[in-house]
Amino acid sequence: MQPQTMFDKIWNSHIVSDEVGKPTILYIDLHLVHEVTSPQAFEGLRLAGRKVRRPDLTVATVDHNVPTTDRSLPIIDQISKKQIETLDMNAKEFGITYFDMFSSGQGIVHVIGPEQGYTQPGKTIVCGDSHTATHGAFGAFALGIGTSEVEHVLATQCLVQQKPKNMEIRVNGSLPFGVTAKDLILAIIGQIGVGGGVGHVIEYTGEAIRSLSMAGRMTVCNMSIEAGARAGMIAPDETTFEYLRDKPQVPQGESFDAAVEKWKSLASDPGAKFDKVVEIDASKLTPFVSWGTNPGMVTSVSGIVPDPETFNNDSEKAAARRALEYMGLQPNTPIKEITLDKVFIGSCTNSRIEDLRSVASIVKDKKVNANVNAIIVPGSFTVKLKAEQEGLDDIFKNAGFEWREAGCSMCLGMNPDILQPGERSASTSNRNFEGRQGPGGRTHLVSPEMAAAAAIAGHFVDVREWK
Amino acid sequence: MEPLIKITGIVAALDRENVDTDQIIPAIHLKRIERTGFGQFLFSQPGWRFLPDGNPNPEFELNQKHYQGATVLVAGKNFGSGSSREHAPWALLDYGFKVILAPSFADIFFNNCFQNGMLPIVLPENEIKKLMEKAQSKLEGYELTVDLENLQLTDTDGFSVSFVTDMFRRDCLMQGLDDIGITLQNENKISEYEETLS
Numbered sequence: 086m087q088p089q090t091m092f093d094k095i096w097n098s099h100i101v102s103d104e105v106g107k108p109t110i111l112y113i114d115l116h117l118v119h120e121v122t123s124p125q126a127f128e129g130l131r132l133a134g135r136k137v138r139r140p141d142l143t144v145a146t147v148d149h150n151v152p153t154t155d156r157s158l159p160i161i162d163q164i165s166k167k168q169i170e171t172l173d174m175n176a177k178e179f180g181i182t183y184f185d186m187f188s189s190g191q192g193i194v195h196v197i198g199p200e201q202g203y204t205q206p207g208k209t210i211v212c213g214d215s216h217t218a219t220h221g222a223f224g225a226f227a228l229g230i231g232t233s234e235v236e237h238v239l240a241t242q243c244l245v246q247q248k249p250k251n252m253e254i255r256v257n258g259s260l261p262f263g264v265t266a267k268d269l270i271l272a273i274i275g276q277i278g279v280g281g282g283v284g285h286v287i288e289y290t291g292e293a294i295r296s297l298s299m300a301g302r303m304t305v306c307n308m309s310i311e312a313g314a315r316a317g318m319i320a321p322d323e324t325t326f327e328y329l330r331d332k333p334q335v336p337q338g339e340s341f342d343a344a345v346e347k348w349k350s351l352a353s354d355p356g357a358k359f360d361k362v363v364e365i366d367a368s369k370l371t372p373f374v375s376w377g378t379n380p381g382m383v384t385s386v387s388g389i390v391p392d393p394e395t396f397n398n399d400s401e402k403a404a405a406r407r408a409l410e411y412m413g414l415q416p417n418t419p420i421k422e423i424t425l426d427k428v429f430i431g432s433c434t435n436s437r438i439e440d441l442r443s444v445a446s447i448v449k450d451k452k453v454n455a456n457v458n459a460i461i462v463p464g465s466f467t468v469k470l471k472a473e474q475e476g477l478d479d480i481f482k483n484a485g486f487e488w489r490e491a492g493c494s495m496c497l498g499m500n501p502d503i504l505q506p507g508e509r510s511a512s513t514s515n516r517n518f519e520g521r522q523g524p525g526g527r528t529h530l531v532s533p534e535m536a537a538a539a540a541i542a543g544h545f546v547d548v549r550e551w552k
Numbered sequence: 553m554e555p556l557i558k559i560t561g562i563v564a565a566l567d568r569e570n571v572d573t574d575q576i577i578p579a580i581h582l583k584r585i586e587r588t589g590f591g592q593f594l595f596s597q598p599g600w601r602f603l604p605d606g607n608p609n610p611e612f613e614l615n616q617k618h619y620q621g622a623t624v625l626v627a628g629k630n631f632g633s634g635s636s637r638e639h640a641p642w643a644l645l646d647y648g649f650k651v652i653l654a655p656s657f658a659d660i661f662f663n664n665c666f667q668n669g670m671l672p673i674v675l676p677e678n679e680i681k682k683l684m685e686k687a688q689s690k691l692e693g694y695e696l697t698v699d700l701e702n703l704q705l706t707d708t709d710g711f712s713v714s715f716v717t718d719m720f721r722r723d724c725l726m727q728g729l730d731d732i733g734i735t736l737q738n739e740n741k742i743s744e745y746e747e748t749l750s
């Protein structure tokens with residue numbers, strides 16, 4: 086048999102029907118659901134008199150809309166409240182496992198999937214959310230879908246898809262001190278562009294990827310969509326198995342060992358063919374900061390805001406000009422001179438316990454700059470509890486950070502945590518689109534370490550020089 | 553879903569690349585639990601369609617007089633990137649668009665269009681450029697005919713270009729078919745697959 090990529094293997098083993106001239110019908114092992122992209126799907130089921138085919142493979146939580154302040158207070162935004170109540174009701178009506186706002190398992194859907202052990206190697210995973218790519222870090226094929234497709238999966242447990250192509254991003258060498266998984270993925274998007282992965286599933290390989298923790302791998306896969314890719318994935322290895330070992334939904338004992346044997350066979354075969362290969366030298370990378378309004382507009386922290394006139398063609402020049410105008414930045418300004426109003430540490434990209442520990446190591450015994458409002462939002466209730474057991478919350482609070490409840494928070498302007506027009510943030514999230522963190526807000530994407538240091542200094546600083 | 557076979561309509565040009573779904577519809581407007589009523593929020597980020605006082609921004613492309621009533625949108629590459637929100641095609645559809653032309657689309661957005669009876673068409677960059685120029689310069693409104701049956705775009709000035717699309721998706725659009733119904737015709741295959749599990 087021809088050597089296969091990991092993606093080929095997972096795809097092939099999930100084909101329900103593959104007729105000539107029709108897209109493939111693919112079986113879905115896990116369907117994650119949240120409040121924003123599901124109400125119309127459940128309503129569709131109800132109107133057609135359909136049921137959820139496999140409630141046992143469907144897991145729901147609320148994350149986008151939930152306030153991250155005191156949960157015992159009523160939700161002020163009535164429409165948000167309605168959306169949350171709608172999921173409460175739908176989960177009950179259709180018999181779906183549901184981590185509600187007060188549950189100890191609640192959190193950002195892409196944080197709780199892995200932490201509960203629902204996310205496992207070899208699975209096909211979908212969610213009505215583009216950052217579903219996160220789960221690919223475990224060697225799963227995980228992709229974001231739209232609401233009509235959510236309804237389709239609820240009704241049939243299948244997804245109708247054309248097979249995407251294979252792309253390999255090989256990251257050679259190792260990341261230097263102070264350079265994180267976040268910087269790596271920002272560098273990758275900067276290099277291949279926000280459309281560089283369209284139509285492809287990216288497998289990340291190479292020494293630098295192997296040395297990443299699961300949290301780091303999730304950060305990388307999470308932002309695959311920001312390069313336009315259908316999904317991102319990383320072959321499972323000992324790091325993966327160690328992470329999964331004691332997770333609630335993962336088989337235990339002998340069944341675990343058997344599962345590991347199966348998972349080991351998922352890796353791409355030697356000589357498997359990728360349609361596109363990109364190589365990156367990790368050892369050359371630096372901490373990155375985005376300067377524009379898409380995640381491909383990035384530069385090194387030691388760099389300057391680029392001059393739009395230096396771009397290749399007219400449309401790139403126009404886009405850069407528009408971006409700088411929106412961001413309120415002058416060409417050639419050193420990145421380190423950009424001052425900040427807010428710092429947001431959180432989101433499905435960077436809100437895991439490892440991220441919070443890194444932040445704590447930077448801000449311990451320091452104070453947030455007087456001009457900066459800084460918040461830390463754990464990715465899940467479980468992360469929050471762990472951080473508190475380790476005393477990280479005291480470090481944060483003593484430094485002047487706000488310590489919040491779990492949710493998407495300021496990653497998107499949909500709940501009470503937003504930027505005001507013209508406000509500038511350093512954010513560990515994944516999107517710096519116009520208005521993403523609130524209408525008129527200006528977002529710079531960075532690693533948790535860079536965000537933490539910027540909160541203390543009041544402007545960007547090179548975390549490699551942090552003392 | 554309304555079948556889409558052949559339409560003739562006014563073309564609006566949005567000469568911007570990487571227009572993401574946060575621009576097409578900002579997150580603040582994703583709270584509705586219906587599929588309808590999103591058109592009023594289309595492109596409502598500050599600086600785009602509306603002025604701070606809520607009036608139409610005269611500078612914004614879609615507010616040009618000769619684009620009013622447009623049903624065809626021609627845009628720059630990587631249209632619909634970012635968030636998977638289907639509210640983006642819902643908003644475009646509700647505003648009146650039925651066909652979107654671009655040199656490339658983001659994958660999820662592309663799929664989402666078909667799910668709602670809206671046709672995304674990929675054309676080479678030079679054809680897109682031609683269409684944009686026509687739409688921008690013809691001040692009485694530039695009309696284009698999109699013929700899904702014959703996979704052809706034509707106008708009355710002799711412009712004609714063929715396009716490709718997935719034939720299965722084309723048939724679904726032309727018949728206004730619902731994906732779930734089609735998949736459920738394979739119910740036995742799904743059950744068979746499920747039996748092989750565990």
Ligand code: SF4
Binds near residue numbers: 214496
């Ligand atoms: S944290 Fe942000 S990107 Fe992640 S799921 Fe929530 S809103 Fe989406």
